[in-house]
Amino acid sequence: MILCVERDPYVRELETFFLTEAGFSVTFAEDGVKALELAQQLHPDVIITEILVPRLDGLALCRRLKSDPATSDIAVLVFSLLSAESRAEDAGADAFLHKPLSPQVLKERVRNVLLARSPKQAGKSSAVRELRS
Amino acid sequence: MSAAPDIIAAANSTTRISTGNREADLVLGGGFLPSSINIVMGEPGTGKTLFAEQLLFANADGDRPVLYLTTLSEPLSKVITYLQRFHFYDESKLGTAVLYEDVGAAMAEEGAGALVSHIRSAIETLGPKLIVVDSFKVIHDLSSSPREIRELISTLGGLLSAYETTTILVGEYRSEDIARYPEFAVADGIVEFARQKRTTTDERFLRVSKLRGSSYLEGLHAIHITADGVQVYPRLVSPAIPKGYRISDERVGTGISGLDEMLDGGLRRGTTSLVIGPTGSGKTTMGLQFALAAAAVNEPTLYVNFQENPTQLGNILNALDPAGRGEGRPYLHFLYSSAVELQIDRTIVEMFSIFEAQGIRRVVVDAVGDLAMAASDQQRIHDYLYALVQRFAVREITALLMLEDTASGPLGNAAPLEAFGRLSYICDNLILLQVNRGKRLRRSISIYKTRASHHDDKVHPFRITETGVHVE
16 A cells, blocks of 8 residues: 655645555545654555655654554655655655656666565565555 | 756757857847747747747657658648748658658547647657647637636647656747746746837747746847748857956058057957947048958958949949959958848847958948838947947957948938947947038048057048048
């Protein structure tokens, strides 16, 4: 499962279309606090987050996820309007992608972060199973 | 860190979308910004559709197609028929890398919203990297209310901004529409095409009015439509003066007997001299002598001419230099443009292209009055000539600019340039030719000004013979 943290309706629309088309199941949060709650409840394989989201920004969300043992294994892909690759890396993100959305690049980056996870985790992951199938 | 610098840095760091024309890219600071929404506007017949198609074919490579959507302005069949006349058209790309689709019927039936549905579907199924909508302005005719238009623009703007594609919205907009229509608020770039009517010919221009987060060359840039598409001639601007730039002490011979002595040994290299005289005073002969003298010492020289055609000029040249006739004069280059068809921006671009290709060291422009007549206003010609002289100086090109003095000529017409006084200060040296009409014509020459150099301040008579001008 992929959790997308995004408030732009057009980006959400395109993320849904292209990720679903690639075989992933997708759910959404419009702000960082909601995303943190959903991460704890649903434990998605990947979180794709914009930095510019309300209440808790994408980088702060990433730091909170990575510092909590219960969520630290969730791969985080920062997908932003900002050129903030190094800040995303400092926050512990697994990958960074600059907007706008390129379907090929987004799908490839999601695949890469899933495959880079530990084999143990990857074996349990429904997303990796979808990917391998 | 604030968001704006991050976004601008991102825009500047990415590769631009080429227009397919090097000079247009130059005007746009490298091309359109990737993933941007741009409006190409202008009245019918100004070249905007051709510009968009040229851009489309220039970007038709890689694994994602480019998409051209026609609405209700021109039938698709007409667009493609016309397109085939141009060199950039590539049959092999049509239907694969370049996709043409007609949305007109769907928009007529369902309203302007059909355009959004079509673009959404195209993004999901075709993944175009470039989308052209021609004409976008029809949304105003097909929408029932201003609110509907605003909603459509907002949806389309959001969709196109979210996806990695560059959009060109072509429309028959006028300048005043920029403040009226909401699409201009969402546009990242605005390129205007305009036509200026002159007595015998029209001049077409391109102007960039907006390019978010990027520098661009402001002002009107002349365009010309050829079989290669829209050719752009960027407005001449003054060059940056390089560090360590200094005026050369070296003198170059003029090839005119007696004149070098008046000039304390010749003209300083890299200076520009204005030679003013009435018709029949020998300006063309002097210009050709100057060019031949340069060619004789293997200095590549360009003679820019708007009056005598190449055959007429060849005859004068052969009379002055019979020995050079058979040798082809490899160091002498000519650029001829009829004064009637003259477009100053185009001439300047052609001149600089020859400068680059041939390593030109000297130039003669015969005559700047023709450039002034072709310019749409006096300020423009002043700015042009100033920038031109500065460029000559930076490149160390020694130049003669000829100017016909029609006020003191036999017909006694008004001076061609009201800005004559301003022109004289632009140039380093000012040489005056006079013809006194008595029983016999008596010609004389004087040096009115030389910048940073000594000169003879006497008026000298001179003769024109079959071998040229001779100062006594």
